[in-house]
Amino acid sequence: MGEPVGEAELVERFPWVQISHDNKHLYRGWLERELRINRCRDCGRFHHPPKPICPECWSWQIEPTPVSGRGVVHLAMFLRQGAPAPGVDYAVAPHPVVTVELEEQPGLRFTSTVAGAPLEQIRIGLPVELEWIDRYGAPFPAFRPRRGGR
């Protein structure tokens, strides 16, 4: 693991992201293939996207905390057109985008794609887990159906 990457390098690794002091920990986590969601040290609540305070109790004691990446699909759509990305060809197949409710906390959600699953399997209610894929040479957190469906 070693030293966390500097801010200049972080911006270079994620040219499509508006890196800020509030979200830089999330993206540093990606480089180490770890999904880190902000958690409040005082009240214990997770929140996402990253904010400078805990929106629940207004504490400043925010800690980017690794989560399991396990959850259940809450919203699911299939894009027939959209922004370009390597490996995404809308002419070949619709691109799935899912919002997953993470098992750590009700209502805590993370949005990404589903990799390596037949489209007909991707439905609201599907149990999923993290699957790191590559996006422009940097790790990118996606989901895959949970093995055994549990």
Added chain:
Amino acid sequence: MPAPQSARRYPIRDQIAIVGIGSTEFSRDAGGRSPASLACEAAIQAIHDAGMAKGDIDGVVGVAEPGAPRANQMTALLELPSVTHHSAPMPVAMFGLIDAMTAIWSGQCDSVLLYFAFTRLPWNSRSAARDPLRRYLMLGSGTAKPPMPESIDPAAAYTAWASRYVHEFGARREDFGRVALNMRANAMQNPKAVMKTPLTMEAYLAARMVRDPLCMLDMDVPIDGADAFVLTTTERAKRTTRSPVVVHAASAGVVGRNDEDQLPSLARHGQHVVVESLKARGEFWLDDVDVFFPYDGFSIITLGWIENVGYCKPGGAGRFLQEHWDAKSGRVLIGGRVPMNPHGGSLSEGASRGSGHLREAVTQLRGDAGPRQVANARTALIGCGGFFFNSQGALLRRL
């Protein structure tokens, strides 16, 4: 839910009148005209319609649409001699209405020009992408980052929550389709509308899918065009207008968790806050509403408004549209009486982000809607904006 804190105290009720309206035709290509040119046309019409002249306008509220002139630029375009309030609220339309109302009521100014100018953008229109004079409006041309396919920006987020609506209530594509069909049938009675060819359910079901579960006809149509309004005190309006149209109540609404994918649920978002607020502030509701204007930037938003204002239960909008369908005119008539967006809405009149809804509400309440006039229309309910950060609404009435 508790009533809003302002419920006991709503001094602006009925105090602000809309005394002038103006608008261009809405088109898919205004030819060699700039957004400023369109805004000027609508603004001059509205000021003349109000029976006012340059020197009467001392407030300018210009909604911050891409490419539209800013309020100070509009003041320069019209050479308004002396303006004491100008601002650039975000879309959609009621933010501008509410800003204009509060500016007048508080005494910052007496009469406001409120305008909206729309220009098709290179990312939402192929012909606009080919137009060299629109190149500066390209996304990513400034400091903005290019989006990723997984960006849950507002457009994609409506589709995402539409998937939840289908999941929770077993909604069918026909339920969304009836929203589109209603708007098209209404637009065919509106000379300003951009979409005037008949639409059938077969054609809706065959339309190109854009982001499943929504298709091209679930999304509003980008246009070139402009709307403008003049607002002043009801007191002044009574001296100059026979039966002025006044804003009975208006409200924005947003919940704490409004990040698109973190919204609590379809049962609790900005529209619910708006409805609670309007019901507490206003003195009439659905039984006394003559014309209904639910926002339709996406068809799912319309289904949400129908349910959330209380015409039916959550998940019941599809059935409601079916039950209140007027087969003869191919559109909705609630209780055989109340039409829904008689101008054709954003889906078929064109994507004016609510200014078309507001203009048609005033037109109907003045009795000036010609062949699409609702008999004796005295009240209108506008549910504007979507679920996340721009839910808002207004009750209008004719004095």
